[in-house]
Amino acid sequence: MEHLIRILNDKDRRTLAWLREQVGEAALGAAAERCGGPTKPYVSRVCRCLGLRPPIFGESRPHISTATAERSLASIREILAAAAARRGPGSVRV
Numbered sequence: 001m002e003h004l005i006r007i008l009n010d011k012d013r014r015t016l017a018w019l020r021e022q023v024g025e026a027a028l029g030a031a032a033e034r035c036g037g038p039t040k041p042y043v044s045r046v047c048r049c050l051g052l053r054p055p056i057f058g059e060s061r062p063h064i065s066t067a068t069a070e071r072s073l074a075s076i077r078e079i080l081a082a083a084a085a086r087r088g089p090g091s092v093r094v
Contacts, residue, residue: 001025004032006040015043015054023050 001020005028007013019028028046035041035049047054 001028004029004040005046006042011057012043014057018054019046022052
């Protein structure tokens, strides 16, 4: 399908694979020809021609538990409090 649609990056490849799953090769090829001009259309244009909105492909971040986050915040607070104590009275309260 890359011969009909402009693919610039990995996101475009994932979107193209998603489109294939949604509408199939034949409909995808027809849409690319229908909405293309003198050059190959971008994947986003083909999506619009088909009336589809692709999913957001993001990097999944590992889930960090609340307990871990709370321990990290407590450590940060300790570091800031120690720095404020070294500066002496009148320093900014944490």
